[in-house]
Amino acid sequence: MKIVCIGGGPAGLYFGLLMKKKDPRHEITVIERNRAYDTFGWGVVFSDQTLGNLTAADEDTARTILQSFNHWDDIEVNYKGKTIRSGGHGFCGIGRKRLLNILQERCEQLGVRLVFENDVADDQAIAAAYDADLVIASDGLNSRIRNRYAETFRPEVETRNCRFVWLGTKKMYDAFTFAFEQTEHGWFQAHIYQFDGDTSTFIVETPEDTWKKAGLDRMSQEEGIAFCEKLFARYLDGHPLLSNAKHLRGSAIWINFPRVVCNTWVQWNEVNGRRVPVVLMGDAAHTAHFSIGSGTKLALEDAIELANCFRQHGKDGEATLEQVLERYQQLRSVEVLKIQNAARNSMEWFENVDRYSRLDAEQFAYSMLTRSQRISHENLRLRDPDYVRRYEDWIARRAFEQAGIDYAAPADGKSIPPMLTPYRLRGAVLKNRIVVSPMAQYSAVDGTVGDYHLVHLGSRAMGGAGMVFAEMTCVSADARITPGCPGLYAPEHTAAWKRIVDFVHQSTDARIALQLGHAGPKGSTRLGWDGIDLPLDEGNWPLVAASEQQYIEGVSQRARAATRDDMERITADFVRATQAAAEAGFDWLELHCAHGYLLSSFISPLTNRRTDDFGGTLENRCRFPLEVFAAIRAVWPEDRPISVRISAHDWVEGGITPADAVQIARLFKEAGADMIDCSSGQVSKQEQPVFGRMFQTPFSDRIRNEVGIPTIAVGAIYEADHANSIIAAGRADLCAIARPHLANPAWTLNEAAKIGYTGIEWPKPYRPAKIQLERNLERERQMAAASSGLTPQQIAARLMEGA
Numbered sequence: 001m002k003i004v005c006i007g008g009g010p011a012g013l014y015f016g017l018l019m020k021k022k023d024p025r026h027e028i029t030v031i032e033r034n035r036a037y038d039t040f041g042w043g044v045v046f047s048d049q050t051l052g053n054l055t056a057a058d059e060d061t062a063r064t065i066l067q068s069f070n071h072w073d074d075i076e077v078n079y080k081g082k083t084i085r086s087g088g089h090g091f092c093g094i095g096r097k098r099l100l101n102i103l104q105e106r107c108e109q110l111g112v113r114l115v116f117e118n119d120v121a122d123d124q125a126i127a128a129a130y131d132a133d134l135v136i137a138s139d140g141l142n143s144r145i146r147n148r149y150a151e152t153f154r155p156e157v158e159t160r161n162c163r164f165v166w167l168g169t170k171k172m173y174d175a176f177t178f179a180f181e182q183t184e185h186g187w188f189q190a191h192i193y194q195f196d197g198d199t200s201t202f203i204v205e206t207p208e209d210t211w212k213k214a215g216l217d218r219m220s221q222e223e224g225i226a227f228c229e230k231l232f233a234r235y236l237d238g239h240p241l242l243s244n245a246k247h248l249r250g251s252a253i254w255i256n257f258p259r260v261v262c263n264t265w266v267q268w269n270e271v272n273g274r275r276v277p278v279v280l281m282g283d284a285a286h287t288a289h290f291s292i293g294s295g296t297k298l299a300l301e302d303a304i305e306l307a308n309c310f311r312q313h314g315k316d317g318e319a320t321l322e323q324v325l326e327r328y329q330q331l332r333s334v335e336v337l338k339i340q341n342a343a344r345n346s347m348e349w350f351e352n353v354d355r356y357s358r359l360d361a362e363q364f365a366y367s368m369l370t371r372s373q374r375i376s377h378e379n380l381r382l383r384d385p386d387y388v389r390r391y392e393d394w395i396a397r398r399a400f401e402q403a404g405i406d407y408a409a410p411a412d413g414k415s416i417p418p419m420l421t422p423y424r425l426r427g428a429v430l431k432n433r434i435v436v437s438p439m440a441q442y443s444a445v446d447g448t449v450g451d452y453h454l455v456h457l458g459s460r461a462m463g464g465a466g467m468v469f470a471e472m473t474c475v476s477a478d479a480r481i482t483p484g485c486p487g488l489y490a491p492e493h494t495a496a497w498k499r500i501v502d503f504v505h506q507s508t509d510a511r512i513a514l515q516l517g518h519a520g521p522k523g524s525t526r527l528g529w530d531g532i533d534l535p536l537d538e539g540n541w542p543l544v545a546a547s548e549q550q551y552i553e554g555v556s557q558r559a560r561a562a563t564r565d566d567m568e569r570i571t572a573d574f575v576r577a578t579q580a581a582a583e584a585g586f587d588w589l590e591l592h593c594a595h596g597y598l599l600s601s602f603i604s605p606l607t608n609r610r611t612d613d614f615g616g617t618l619e620n621r622c623r624f625p626l627e628v629f630a631a632i633r634a635v636w637p638e639d640r641p642i643s644v645r646i647s648a649h650d651w652v653e654g655g656i657t658p659a660d661a662v663q664i665a666r667l668f669k670e671a672g673a674d675m676i677d678c679s680s681g682q683v684s685k686q687e688q689p690v691f692g693r694m695f696q697t698p699f700s701d702r703i704r705n706e707v708g709i710p711t712i713a714v715g716a717i718y719e720a721d722h723a724n725s726i727i728a729a730g731r732a733d734l735c736a737i738a739r740p741h742l743a744n745p746a747w748t749l750n751e752a753a754k755i756g757y758t759g760i761e762w763p764k765p766y767r768p769a770k771i772q773l774e775r776n777l778e779r780e781r782q783m784a785a786a787s788s789g790l791t792p793q794q795i796a797a798r799l800m801e802g803a
Contacts, residue, residue, distance in 0.1 A: 001133045001134055003026060004030075005029070006137055006138065009100070009283075010100065010299045011302055012030050012136055014299070014304075015302075015303035016112040017058065017107045018307035019307055020107070021058060022307060024110070030115065031115045032117075036114070036116045042166060043093045043096060043201040044093070044096050045092065046092050047297075053301060057307070061106045065099065069092040070093045070197070072089075072092075072175055074086065074087045075089050075178070075369065076173075077180075077364070080364075084365035086384045090383075094195055095195050121144065123269075128271050131272065138284060141258065145280075153262045153264055155261070156262075157260050160289075160351065161208055162205050162257065163208055164204060164205040165204050165255075169239045170198055170199060170239050171235075172198070172200065173193065178190070183214065185210050186214075189206070189350060190202060202232075203290065207354075211254065216251055218251070219250070220250055224251060259347070260283065260285070264329065265329045266325045277321065279328070282299030285302070287340075288339050288343035291350050292374075294339050309325075309331070345371055349367070355702065363730050367729040370729050377721050393409070393415050396418075399422055399423065403424040404429070405422055410759045412758065412759070414757065417755060417757050418728040419432060419723040420432045420433070426674060428639075429511075431510070432465070432466040432748070433723065434735055435468070436460045436467070436469055437741070439471055440481065442484035444484055444485060447490065450496065453486070454503060457470060464749035465737070465741070467511040467513055467588065467734075468512050469512075469590065472516075472517040473485075474487045476518070476570075478523065480523060482528070483536070484527050488514070489580075497586075501584050511587040512586055512588075514581045514589055517591075517599070518592075520546075520559065520598025521550075521551050521598070523541070525556075534556075535555070544560055544566050545559035545598065546598075546608040547561045547607060547610055547615075548560055551596060551685065552685055561610070570628070571627060571628050574591075578632040586640075588642075589640065590642065590677060591632065591645070594645045595679065599624070599628060600646075606683055607683060622664060629672070643712065644673045645679055647683055648699035651684075656683070662706050675709065675710040675712060676703050676707075676709055678699040678713060678714065692716065693717075693722065694713070694717055700712065700713040701730075705730065710734075712736050714735075717735050717736070718740045750773070753774050753777050756781075
């Protein structure tokens, strides 16, 4: 093949040398706009895993790179006068210029033609001049080729919220160092790492508004650098900060990170009477925020993947060029998306440092280490078990103090996992942070719960959770979702619930909560297994909502707009049900204001189109739900908590956003709510949620740390590792587990055993099972360790990672 790579950065050079190595007959040209061996930038960072990928692809190049690397294992976080260190992270730094020079030398050694000082403006002309079969567009972040074929590539370029400047210093650092400094204008942070024998990268970053308030937009380059030297003087030990962008004037050295995502990576052109593809690679196709150091990694791995796809093409001999490139995009787009999602999490964490400024230094550092959600609690334990043990001890001591319980270290010397530490809210003390989510069972008769609910909730209360939530319980017969939904609007309902509550209190050490709600426009539907959200064939009851609506257009029963009389009647129903819940002995109450049910229909602009005092602004739309909350808080016992479940994201354009959810949480906090249960969606059938593990936890994180109110995290939390990471990082105070608890009533007990924690209490009759389970799991770890050479602790950590 005749291949032209436009852009002599890591992607173009590495692809060129890999293809030439695989088949020396290829004619490969890399065209670069800069002069030979002339490049810009400070250092780049690779993980040990990335180095392994490079070694597998071309050992000669990898060996030369390794000889030029500065390697370290520690990450150091400096915050509020404290320094927190953890090890085992395995990073390497190398100068960008040195890296490119190595790749250039290897290209020349293999016979790749390098053309310098040629700023390509017309890719088709270049393809014609070189009679190319394939053009690689590796022309960087501001790719001309990507922009030229924007209709094909459909790039999404999002300019992010922080300004950053890429500087250097001759001060040496023995860890990847993060430094956070608060000024009168806001927070600044530095990302610092050594990349060769005498130089370190020193990136300074701050939100745009802080940057402007500090006057950096009006400073010369020299003044801006002097500002940073003074701000971070304690980390520089008298060394100056250096710039290699002398050609830029004033504040132009400060830039905003552009997040680039392309929907497709291949464009086909007619050149010399042939169809010639142009393929995006590296920053031209995608970017990943520098806080996880993955831009160069992605570029090199793009090159590896495309070269591998061509190798497979050569093996089977049947795949067309179109199929090779389709396979490349298919494989790489998935991997790139994973990295970009992690990078987005990391980027947003650094954009919102002020959000986490309430955290103590210990928790702040842990939150930073796990910000991308790629590094979890057990992954940290694998990297640095001593750090995790110390941190778990710190979390446990603080949790016991908050709960008003004397702390006693476990007799076996192990620390208590964060998810199993106690928690107090008002007078309710939970033995741990795991709660069983309210899950509709559709098994009540005329609103009355029975033996099924006793077994369902009782077994899960015996299964180790700190608290079990009863499913949404309706405040009137016409407030039910289905005929099988439970209620609390008749004396027999109260008595039936009291039987279950008494069992939980007498036979377990769990607490039990009731979620009160009104189905509104989503009522009068079939049992879940008979067609969820579909209307009843007969026996329907009238529906009300904030505004007239059909949940499923053309299918659902139409709800009418609630009148003021309706609202007063419904408020009275909530009050009566709350009093009955107190009489039944529930420890905790939750008001359901989510998922498109009645109170949620008032909050979301998608379903509230009223023009009175209960419509329009967010404050007005929350008015009725807040009235209901105030009414139930007035009759609910003072020493018992009330949480509020909200949909923190409607996942529909024009609906509730996470920023709106922060304001909603503030309003409920001001009204006296004790906790926000952070769910999302189910308000509109037009929703397009982005699923993934712990996908709703960011809503809980934001509300907890911006509003300063305790939260419950929900949604695809299905391992102890997830729950421990969430609680330890301060992303939530409780974790609600739903489907895993349906599959296994003893999920909490089982997960404790999986991570090797034996200190959790089991019901006395079940203790023989506890001993056997722990022995079996320990035997499995020992056998796995013997065959792999890892310790049992490392095996446990990898199992929790799903490795």
